[in-house]
Amino acid sequence: MSRKGIGFGVFLIAIGILAFLIQFGILSGSVLMVFINHAELTVSLILIVVGINMIFKKYSFVKVLTWLAFFVVMIVYGNYAEVDVEKSSNDTSKTFAVEQYKETGNGELNLSASAINLNVGSTDANLIDGMVKNVGIDHKENYKNDNETAIIKFETNSKDVFENFFKNLFTAGKFSIDRKCNLNLNSSVVWDVKMDLDAIDSDIDLSDLKVKNLDIDGDAGSFKLTFGREYKSTKAKIDADAAKVEVFVPVDSGIRVKIDGDASSTDFNDISLERKGEYYISKNYEEMDEKIELDVQIDAGSLKISGI
Incomplete structure (x- = not known):
């Protein structure tokens, strides 16, 4: 696989794993809902990841680590804010x-x-x-x-x-x-x-x-x-x-x-x-x-x- 495809591949694999875990109830859907409700935060994190990858583009492992870190933050913050997301989701x-x-x-x-x-x-x-x-x-x-x-x-x-x-x-x-x-x-x-x-x-x-x-x-x-x-x-x-x-x-x-x-x-x-x-x-x-x-x-x- 080319270096350019590593980061995107990791991104797709992580999305698939998260979707799988949510479908089977292992993770709460609020993990991703936080990032939908807080689009500014999501965009900021993605820009940081992309920026780091541009600076260290020679190092393939950086792409893997940064995207993995992105999804770790998503899971941790999503679980932390789960109660608030459920309240806002139900108030429709x-x-x-x-x-x-x-x-x-x-x-x-x-x-x-x-x-x-x-x-x-x-x-x-x-x-x-x-x-x-x-x-x-x-x-x-x-x-x-x-x-x-x-x-x-x-x-x-x-x-x-x-x-x-x-x-x-x-x-x-x-x-x-x-x-x-x-x-x-x-x-x-x-x-x-x-x-x-x-x-x-x-x-x-x-x-x-x-x-x-x-x-x-x-x-x-x-x-x-x-x-x-x-x-x-x-x-x-x-x-x-x-x-x-x-x-x-x-x-x-x-x-x-x-x-x-x-x-x-x-x-x-x-x-x-x-x-x-x-x-x-x-x-x-x-x-x-x-x-x-x-x-x-x-x-x-x-x-x-x-x-x-």
């Missing part, structure tokens, strides 16, 4: 809330999210509240018509993705990232909701919400939507590619469905719909006071509509 959940004005009766929500587990439900405590785990979230609030209509924009970001990936890898031995967002909308407000979702595993429960319009643009995910009878006329547009879409509708509401695209499968369960032109329509559609209209465009995915 945050709550949020948007207060409701008494004048606010209408809401417009625009949500953009990717690579998370999304749950949507209802609340009476605030205009919007919820919790995020391993997810950064930004939001903006605007109001119009003397606070009668709230315009809320939520957007998740990926600031902590890589940090959380390594935390899961080294502390739990998993390659996945546990990213969650629970979002609750006020049940007394009439909502227009627009969602731009990518790589999402979602459970969107609107059964207790007054939803006037719903527009979902989703790719490469799993989407479960449950509608209720809280609003007299709900119009929903779903555009999904490479996705599994499950829709649950109350059988005692008037249902009209339009399906376009090239879904791999389309199923109707526990609901009777008749084909009339380009629509599937429930027999009671014209009679019912509450109506739900679905416009579904799905490609390379599956669609299931079930009655509840």
Whole structure:
């Protein structure tokens, strides 16, 4: 082996040994998590090792000793700071809330999210509240018509993705990232909701919400939507590619469905719909006071509509 390859070889061997010891519980994952949480310290130590190797580049044993010393420091300091790392690693959940004005009766929500587990439900405590785990979230609030209509924009970001990936890898031995967002909308407000979702595993429960319009643009995910009878006329547009879409509708509401695209499968369960032109329509559609209209465009995915 050339002299240039000795140091890098030792580095790779040491990383492999540490990963092996962590996977089998011989060492704590905090050994490496300390260096992820304290990137400045890690970079400083690496620069010192590289600098020493440049000065003594004629001596191969120096490369071996310096990299071994680097990992010894990592193990010792990691075990010393284990308690602090565990506390910081577990503190990844945050709550949020948007207060409701008494004048606010209408809401417009625009949500953009990717690579998370999304749950949507209802609340009476605030205009919007919820919790995020391993997810950064930004939001903006605007109001119009003397606070009668709230315009809320939520957007998740990926600031902590890589940090959380390594935390899961080294502390739990998993390659996945546990990213969650629970979002609750006020049940007394009439909502227009627009969602731009990518790589999402979602459970969107609107059964207790007054939803006037719903527009979902989703790719490469799993989407479960449950509608209720809280609003007299709900119009929903779903555009999904490479996705599994499950829709649950109350059988005692008037249902009209339009399906376009090239879904791999389309199923109707526990609901009777008749084909009339380009629509599937429930027999009671014209009679019912509450109506739900679905416009579904799905490609390379599956669609299931079930009655509840």
